[in-house]
Structures are given as structure tokens and as C-alpha cells.
Amino acid sequence: MSTLVFYSEFDSFEEWSALLAPHLPGVTICRAETVQHPDEVHYALAWKPPRGFFAPWRNLRLLVNLGAGVDSLVGRDDLPDIPIVRLSDPDMARMMAGYVLFAVLRYARDIPAFERAQREQRWHYLHPRPPSAIRVGVLGLGELGAYAAQELARQGFDVRGWSRSQKALAGIRCHSGLGSLNDFLSQSDILVTMLPLTPQTTGLLSAERLAHLPPGAAFINVSRGAIVDQAALTQALRAGQIAQATLDVFDREPLPPDDPLWGMENVLITPHLASVALPASAAAQVAENIRRAARGEPVTNQVFPERGY
Numbered sequence: 001m002s003t004l005v006f007y008s009e010f011d012s013f014e015e016w017s018a019l020l021a022p023h024l025p026g027v028t029i030c031r032a033e034t035v036q037h038p039d040e041v042h043y044a045l046a047w048k049p050p051r052g053f054f055a056p057w058r059n060l061r062l063l064v065n066l067g068a069g070v071d072s073l074v075g076r077d078d079l080p081d082i083p084i085v086r087l088s089d090p091d092m093a094r095m096m097a098g099y100v101l102f103a104v105l106r107y108a109r110d111i112p113a114f115e116r117a118q119r120e121q122r123w124h125y126l127h128p129r130p131p132s133a134i135r136v137g138v139l140g141l142g143e144l145g146a147y148a149a150q151e152l153a154r155q156g157f158d159v160r161g162w163s164r165s166q167k168a169l170a171g172i173r174c175h176s177g178l179g180s181l182n183d184f185l186s187q188s189d190i191l192v193t194m195l196p197l198t199p200q201t202t203g204l205l206s207a208e209r210l211a212h213l214p215p216g217a218a219f220i221n222v223s224r225g226a227i228v229d230q231a232a233l234t235q236a237l238r239a240g241q242i243a244q245a246t247l248d249v250f251d252r253e254p255l256p257p258d259d260p261l262w263g264m265e266n267v268l269i270t271p272h273l274a275s276v277a278l279p280a281s282a283a284a285q286v287a288e289n290i291r292r293a294a295r296g297e298p299v300t301n302q303v304f305p306e307r308g309y
Helices: 013-023 090-108 111-119 143-154 178-186 230-239 279-295
Strands: 002-007 027-031 041-046 062-065 084-086 135-139 158-163 173-176 190-193 217-221 242-247 267-269
Touching: 002 013, 013 027, 013 279, 041 279, 062 279, 090 111, 090 143, 090 190, 090 217, 090 242, 090 279, 135 143, 135 178, 143 158, 158 178, 173 178, 230 242
Parallel strands: 002 027, 002 041, 041 062, 062 084, 135 158, 135 190, 158 173, 190 217, 217 242, 242 267
Antiparallel strands: none
């Protein structure tokens, strides 16, 4: 017998187990606290498990990460040397692209100005700008970043992308390497941050780098809070050097109640939900990788936490 152990504070165990069970006959699916035979735990489906979570499962063969980010798996001493796979679900990519498109359009169509005017009972007309006149920079062109960048390009925006290594995407001006980053930032009227969190990207957007954004730029972060110097971002928003921000991620989550970002009228805060795992569309993919691991075959969508992807 084999057991799949589940852990997530945000995802539904009942939904995942109901969808996986038909695909995995002979595999017991349970929460960690109900495991009866630890030596039979061969698979784990988890999102941000606490330190020590993996220690009891000495025969673990595969970890499925319930999401795209793997930074919570870096530097752990309880995780054996086993394949780790992430979800690669088109519905997650569409969800992320939808959030990014919403945030970009909100600034491109000056919606915050109309929201203020409504509160003040003012009829306030601003003539719409053509999307082609707005430069949107997508920082990170991995699977989710590339999908979002292409969606923005389809909407007619002047889209530029940046990645560590050179990429080629139709309709998008692609930059690569740290040497081009400041120039890329200086051409981004709206910056969308979509990088994975790695040792190389932690603190990448320092105060010095944020200063390269055009005055009055908008900032959108849907990746990880630690990529940006949050204190420097807050100061840039106070000073108006960055005019607006949509923030789905923060250097501490939940965002502490006394953080000044909460009270800033030019900031929209959402609780890390730009894209989440969708069991209905991802269960078959999870089950296939578990079957591959059971047969000793290579898994798909393997990730390497130290790299961040």
C-alpha cells in the first residue's frame, strides 16, 4: 500500500482527495495527523509545510508542490533528495494573466482617479490613452510571466519583458541579463514583477533600481514580496516617484496591521491570490506524476528549489 499525505492551510483537502481518489486506486489519501503507517507514505501534496513536516516520512518518493513558487522548500533539513514537481496548469496561468490584465488596465484606464472622483462626488473626465502608448514591463518571463506578457500584447500594450537568459516571444521586446535591467526599468510605465524568489532575485528591486522607473510609474507585484525592498517601495509611493501600486505579495505575510501600506490611497492590497491551484483542472496532472513515480519513470514539471524554478 502507498499513502499520499496532504498539507495546506489554504487548499481544500476534501476537494483534492475527492478528485484524486478515482485516479489513484490503492493509494490512501490523508492529512498528516491521520497517517497510520508512516513508512507507507510515498507521496506528498503540500503547500508551505512547516519545518520538520517531512521528517517522519522516511520512504517519501515524490513531493508535489501546490503552486508555482518553491522558495519555502529551500534550505530545509527535513526534505529528502527526491523529485519535486510543481503544478503546471493552464487554468493557473489564465488566472494569473487575468489578474495582471486587471491591474494593468486599472492604471491604463485611470480607474483610481475615477474612484477618487466618485468618493468626492466629482464628474471627472480623463481622455483614454491608447494601449500602444503605454509601456508595460514584465519582469520575469517564465511560464506565468510569458503567458501574462502575451495577453497584454494581445490587448495592444507596448510590452517589454526581462529575464535572466534571453527569451524570444512574438510581439514582445525581450531584454536579458543584469546589465540591461536598469534600462528595462526606465522604459516601464507599468512594471509587473513575476520573477521567482531565488538567492539572485532576493532584494533585486532595491531603492536604487526602483529609482530607474519613470516618474509616476505604476508597480504591480504578483511574485514574491522579498524581491523588492518594501521599505524603499513604500517611500517611493509616499513621494509619488511611483504613483500607484497593486500588491498581492509582501515580505511578511499576512501583512502586519501596522504596516503603512494599508493606509495608502495609492495602493491596492490583495492577500496573495493572483493565481491559486485549481484542483478540478490539476488533479489529473498530479495523479499522472504520482503514477510515474510509482513506476520509476521520470516525472514532468520537475523543479529545483535552490534555483527557484
